[in-house]
Amino acid sequence: MAHGAVSKVVLAYSGGLDTSVILKWLQEEYGCEVVTFTADIGQGEELEPARAKAQAAGVKEIFIEDLREEFVRDFVFPMFRANTLYEGEYLLGTSIARPLIGKRLIEIAALTGADAIAHGATGKGNDQVRFELTAYALNPDIKIIAPWREWDLLSREKLMDYAAQHGIAVEMKRDGTKSPYSMDANLLHISYEGYDLEDPWVEPSQEMWRWSVAPEDAPDQATLIELTFEQGDCVAIDGTRLTPAAVLAELNRLGGANGIGRSDIVENRYVGMKSRGCYETPGGTILLKAHRAMESLTLDREAAHLKDELMPRYASLVYNGYWFAPERTMLQAAIDATQEVVNGVVRLRLYKGNVMVVGRKSEHNSLFDASIATFEEDAGAYDQADATGFIRLNALRLRVARRLRG
Amino acid sequence: MAHGAVSKVVLAYSGGLDTSVILKWLQEEYGCEVVTFTADIGQGEELEPARAKAQAAGVKEIFIEDLREEFVRDFVFPMFRANTLYEGEYLLGTSIARPLIGKRLIEIAALTGADAIAHGATGKGNDQVRFELTAYALNPDIKIIAPWREWDLLSREKLMDYAAQHGIAVEMKRDGTKSPYSMDANLLHISYEGYDLEDPWVEPSQEMWRWSVAPEDAPDQATLIELTFEQGDCVAIDGTRLTPAAVLAELNRLGGANGIGRSDIVENRYVGMKSRGCYETPGGTILLKAHRAMESLTLDREAAHLKDELMPRYASLVYNGYWFAPERTMLQAAIDATQEVVNGVVRLRLYKGNVMVVGRKSEHNSLFDASIATFEEDAGAYDQADATGFIRLNALRLRVARRLRG
């Protein structure tokens, strides 16, 4: 098998079976030095085992980094300012983490003098696109190795055989079980694909879900919380200021305990196929609802409507991997220009899968003017007669057109 | 008080206090003949009392009509094909009924030779706009009388005084209570405004809600249902074919019993102010979720994304009263052109406020191809190597741009 010449490659390395096989395969097939990069983005796994494994595989440059704050502050929060939902349902938990990983791969390649990066995403999915668009956008000359598109280890059996032949340990999950699903997790969500989900008529078993209790198993008592927003970002829960990552972690805890954030969808991948995915996004589900409520009080109508019209495109850009593209920057500029006034507090009731907004207030930015909206007499704040002219001029074009039709 | 000359006016008449006062006021102030029009659009009130009252007030031409099927078939269902949500939350229950009422007012004016119509909507709300844009769009020369914008009976006390002076009966609701809220109901929803809702920080009392139990009071056992779609419309529940109105009525029953469809929002009115509204839309909430799921399996990705981008504008058009406007027709044509393939069955779990999609299938129109999407070997259905070229050409512009920045 002939590959282009590569002298050093930075591998996105989890320490799991797949990327351990890839590490070995890169060393063997490319005969190059491998740098490993392992990030904590809140997936809930210990990272030190990855260090030990990398050392055991002869890796000299090992990067292990806690990126949780950067992840939430610079990726998750900006995305939530747009109320982003892909295809009406998906909160983009996996999508939004990929550009951060891709960016660090390129930065580490620069630091270590590597001429290539590698990742463990398959040739059928969106993640390969997200990693590689990011990489090319930040270093146009980088070489990218995507073993799943190159090798012939295309079934689980072949991969296990390769691992066995090369003495790569295949470990069970910490909890002693092995999920049959393909999963991905970070501070925003955990996802499940494959196995029995490949029939979209089949409901997944309750055992699949890992982050949240079933609504049926959630407390019988609702939990009331208050989220404080500043310039569109949630900065405090029940009055306690928290860092971005801590906000999301705490919302995950609250949401998971109340059966919130499960989603079971068929989605359209950028590479052209439909796929079934199940997601748990407890904190994100709460955050989306709360952010919309905060905006409902503080944001101008037309700005809000324009945001709603731009959102699906923004969501597609993030889903498709175009975080570091000029059109995403352009939309972000528009979105961020609206958030200065999105300040205040939203009160929520969490109960067995439901997130209910039950109050919202803003000391300095509420555009809700009870003196105008009131059903009682308003002391002249609003002149009802104005509505006549408003309607008549808005109707003018319709009237002229109807006259023609006789 | 001087008004333009009107000889006969068709009044949208509910039989309640407000429109009974208006009936009298029109007779007195305009000295004209009044025709009453009362429609059953599923608001859940008997109509015959309206007839008796109109007769008692000397009305000679009384129109009482059951418009429930037309309402759901020609207004609600087309709107749901677009997955319509105003400002991310509101299912447009009131908005979508107004053009139907407006249309019948104009048709009855033509039938009876009336030169004017009248309605009981205030000068602060959206409904006046919706009625009047509809009316002008269908009869450009119609005269429109909106008493709330003309008279001085602007408080509840003055209205009661006028009623007392003119012998107009002020009745309690059928259940003996009088809600302090301004309400509107039809087959799609019931809405609440005013009173303590005028402070957006205050949670409404549980007594306010009328159509649904609280999630806390819903059954501990989930209800599983299957909805059958044909060309984007729901035509059967659990395999039983139903008329459009019967579909919605049954979904309301199912949703209401399971605590589904409550919503508490601050919305932006077309006349320029923010207002607080609470809504119960049990059937509509189920229908929206199910329709999206049916589309997720059967609709092309780009058609679905384009629908998502157009939806907020479509929603604004419906909210603002532009049902009978060329731009709504234009968007409807685009939306309807996609729905021929939206056929199949969606399986849903209803539980304490949650609507969970747990399965979807389509005999002839499923675009989900497990042989392509599978995580197992796919026998050549998809060539992973294709992804390399796909990514590289999509990245080309980003790479060229980065090179410039050095």
Place this chain on the structure above:
Amino acid sequence: MAHGAVSKVVLAYSGGLDTSVILKWLQEEYGCEVVTFTADIGQGEELEPARAKAQAAGVKEIFIEDLREEFVRDFVFPMFRANTLYEGEYLLGTSIARPLIGKRLIEIAALTGADAIAHGATGKGNDQVRFELTAYALNPDIKIIAPWREWDLLSREKLMDYAAQHGIAVEMKRDGTKSPYSMDANLLHISYEGYDLEDPWVEPSQEMWRWSVAPEDAPDQATLIELTFEQGDCVAIDGTRLTPAAVLAELNRLGGANGIGRSDIVENRYVGMKSRGCYETPGGTILLKAHRAMESLTLDREAAHLKDELMPRYASLVYNGYWFAPERTMLQAAIDATQEVVNGVVRLRLYKGNVMVVGRKSEHNSLFDASIATFEEDAGAYDQADATGFIRLNALRLRVARRLRG
């Protein structure tokens, strides 16, 4: 006639017949003090006569200001960054000047302690909306007097009579003629409405046009010019740096001499009617063409396409008077975020009404890579095999869909 109490009003005053009558009428009807504001925005008329007339009418506070640089720098140039065209044809010459006038009216009201402003726009046009939306957006409590919507001087005769009765001089234009058209001029354009234009089948006479020669009368020799752009704005002509206003003035001279920039259209007014307008926008016509050409070389494809999709809405916002609205700010943020790289030189041929781009270059920002685009062998800059995968994945959804249809 009863009016609300006004103590001092700032009037947008041209010194012409209409606003002179308004000045008098305000003094008489409102019994209030009038402050006059006259701006040079490049309309090509001397302002000192306005001072003399205002003084003669007893005005104590007279503001006469040269706003040409602010007009082009802060209004015209930002708008041209968006390649703005209303309804595919109109360069928004009148629309873009109104927010500046409105802003100064409000600022002068603050300076002078006035509680009202007044303008000479009629109740049928767009300008009243533009002035007043600006005014309300900057001072929500300002009183606005629009005499044309209040008084009964609705015909030219009545106006002349009033002028005669009150000793207001009716002067001819400087050139001794009196145009039968309603005209408006500033550095960006001159417009014509009314008179024989009210029949859209009638071609206006050549005498109407004032700023440009007819293409037939332009030189037989083309004029070649080079425009230099920095961050999307034109900063130099043929290598000579000029201020924004000087750029536009010079382009007007060049365009006018070459028969460029005439336009004859039917447009849709915000108040609901269609109207016929003729415009001369010599410099703007050149600028639009040149800016697009500069972007074609330097702007990313997707950013450019998104700009094109947003432009019609941006144009409507400017046309409708929403310059000082959050949604315009939001769009401007998106547009401006793209212009940092729009640097370089565009070469144009001006000839008898034509503006032809014949060259464009950018030292640091050209995304045109001849080594990739070449029809000759490209030494590996582009791998043609990549196209296969690109096409196959883009086609995947279409193939799956077709298979279903058999």
Place this chain on the structure above:
Amino acid sequence: MAHGAVSKVVLAYSGGLDTSVILKWLQEEYGCEVVTFTADIGQGEELEPARAKAQAAGVKEIFIEDLREEFVRDFVFPMFRANTLYEGEYLLGTSIARPLIGKRLIEIAALTGADAIAHGATGKGNDQVRFELTAYALNPDIKIIAPWREWDLLSREKLMDYAAQHGIAVEMKRDGTKSPYSMDANLLHISYEGYDLEDPWVEPSQEMWRWSVAPEDAPDQATLIELTFEQGDCVAIDGTRLTPAAVLAELNRLGGANGIGRSDIVENRYVGMKSRGCYETPGGTILLKAHRAMESLTLDREAAHLKDELMPRYASLVYNGYWFAPERTMLQAAIDATQEVVNGVVRLRLYKGNVMVVGRKSEHNSLFDASIATFEEDAGAYDQADATGFIRLNALRLRVARRLRG
């Protein structure tokens, strides 16, 4: 060289050097039977030489078809209903012809039992994408051979050598010259790429242009024409009804003679690079201007604005080759829903490169109501007082927001 097994292939065959080499190459490399398909879409070349050459090459099934009417009626006219311009400049002359060719290739494959199609487009351009997306959308199992992406004949010299070795005649153009440009022509346009155009700062020589005289060489006398539109399509010139193809041919003649329709642009290809193209589209340039003018009189404002907002996306779809995709169908449905009323006559002045609209009328569909728009007294057709309420309610949200900012 190993290729997949192909038994019979339909080749898009012009009879020129490139496709003659491809014909031979397919026979040799694939050892398969070749069917040739040559279409007259108005490129202005005789087709019978292609027949003779195909026969000489041993082709048994030769398809030569006149598709001009289908081309204009089913592709060009629907596209012009949308006022389609790619990137503000390009009339999509090449793009719109490709789906028709692709469709016929697939239909002929079905007729002849071929399992593959082949075309002569390179791997760098848009045309390969357009051909192949069309082919896959109509036959998901078709095999596609794109020799330029497969073979090693990547320079002109190698191609000439191959031709010489295989006895393929290399002919000059009919006029004895050989253009150095890569050209494409059909009834809508002729395009030029490559050679000295690869430097975007260089102006092409006058000799390049073939369909139009230079504006400088056009008649000194303007030509006046009247175009009649029915439902958005041009059906007559100066009152003479013509078929779609005849309309376009005659407009090409008129435009070309008057120096109309030249365009010199840098455009963004779908495959990711910028390229320079020059185009002559005389008839299309006239048609676009006229259609917009016809719509300006007959189309509702909001429908027109929505069309303008959707157009750039529609243009990209056509440019990128998605004619037979659901999202194009969806947009076409929206566009066509507006055109029923686009009836009437537009009067144009053609003069040395300029297309000037000088009149438009519509017997039954003009929405221009002079009685409303007039600057004279309008006898109550429009109540100026309505504007006050219109402005005040549109300003309400801006005023509330400003109050907050103090």
